[in-house]
Amino acid sequence: MKIPKRLEPLVEDGLIDAVVRQLMSGKEAMIFVVRCRDAIRCAKVYKEANKRSFRQATDYTEGRKTKNSRRARAMEKGTRYGRKVQEEAWQSAEVDALYRLAAAGVRVPTPYNFHEGVLLMELVADAHGEAAPRLNDLEFSADEAREYHGLLMREVVRMLAAGIVHGDLSEYNILLGAAGPVIIDLPQAVDAAGNNHARDMLERDVGNLTNYFGRSAPELLTTQYGKEIWSLYEQGALTPDVALTGRYERSLPPVDLKSVMREIDDARFEEAARLLRMAKPTD
Numbered sequence: 001m002k003i004p005k006r007l008e009p010l011v012e013d014g015l016i017d018a019v020v021r022q023l024m025s026g027k028e029a030m031i032f033v034v035r036c037r038d039a040i041r042c043a044k045v046y047k048e049a050n051k052r053s054f055r056q057a058t059d060y061t062e063g064r065k066t067k068n069s070r071r072a073r074a075m076e077k078g079t080r081y082g083r084k085v086q087e088e089a090w091q092s093a094e095v096d097a098l099y100r101l102a103a104a105g106v107r108v109p110t111p112y113n114f115h116e117g118v119l120l121m122e123l124v125a126d127a128h129g130e131a132a133p134r135l136n137d138l139e140f141s142a143d144e145a146r147e148y149h150g151l152l153m154r155e156v157v158r159m160l161a162a163g164i165v166h167g168d169l170s171e172y173n174i175l176l177g178a179a180g181p182v183i184i185d186l187p188q189a190v191d192a193a194g195n196n197h198a199r200d201m202l203e204r205d206v207g208n209l210t211n212y213f214g215r216s217a218p219e220l221l222t223t224q225y226g227k228e229i230w231s232l233y234e235q236g237a238l239t240p241d242v243a244l245t246g247r248y249e250r251s252l253p254p255v256d257l258k259s260v261m262r263e264i265d266d267a268r269f270e271e272a273a274r275l276l277r278m279a280k281p282t283d
């Protein structure tokens with residue numbers, strides 16, 4: 001096929017030998033199947049901000065820092081240069097997350113290069129060597145739903161143990177590859193320790209998957225993996241191999257009965273004093 005303009009620099013620099021076909025066009029990027037020497041990979045071409053339907057909500061960008069003070073000031077002021085810098089940060093967030101998660105053993109596409117706003121990465125394939133389907137295009141038996149839900153809860157744990165929350169995880173951004181589910185689409189990934197919305201995002205991610213697989217295995221709908229996982233994270237007890245139960249009980253601090261009784265006694269004394277003042281005759 002004709003080489004898209006955004007991929008021309010990668011061809012000229014020898015990173016891509018040929019563009020095989022367009023795989024898909026999503027809300028934030030276009031995906032192409034490309035040939036790099038003897039390997040078949042995919043190239044993710046990010047859409048410009050004004051052409052994306054997914055907006056950079058402050059909930060996602062909170063906690064993302066730039067060490068360059070000039071760039072930081074430009075981002076804060078929203079200048080043309082600042083918007084360019086913010087767009088670059090949005091794109092590089094996925095690249096950074098992919099490398100970090102791949103190193104932590106999370107099932108994500110292997111990243112190879114990021115050049116001129118294009119991410120080169122592994123083409124996730126099914127058992128027949130074709131591009132793997134998304135979960136939302138598939139139907140599962142109850143047993144399969146329980147199995148894949150369990151596998152993905154482990155991936156969510158590994159991600160959080162690496163300090164990352166996906167932020168937009170659902171059946172629409174998980175591929176079913178030959179070796180199992182693979183998590184994709186991470187430009188909105190957030191740092192768990194640096195974003196005040198991380199807990200809500202994690203619980204929403206888990207809830208999306210539970211609701212999806214719960215259609216085939218309804219008993220999953222009563223589980224509370226999101227709350228359990230975050231609770232373990234807060235306690236510093238979350239490890240990649242932690243045993244999950246799907247249950248969560250909020251632990252409240254023990255009641256200080258002595259303090260409660262003191263408050264009651266003080267209230268009684270104040271009431272008695274008030275009544276005494278009211279009963280005292282006036283001159």
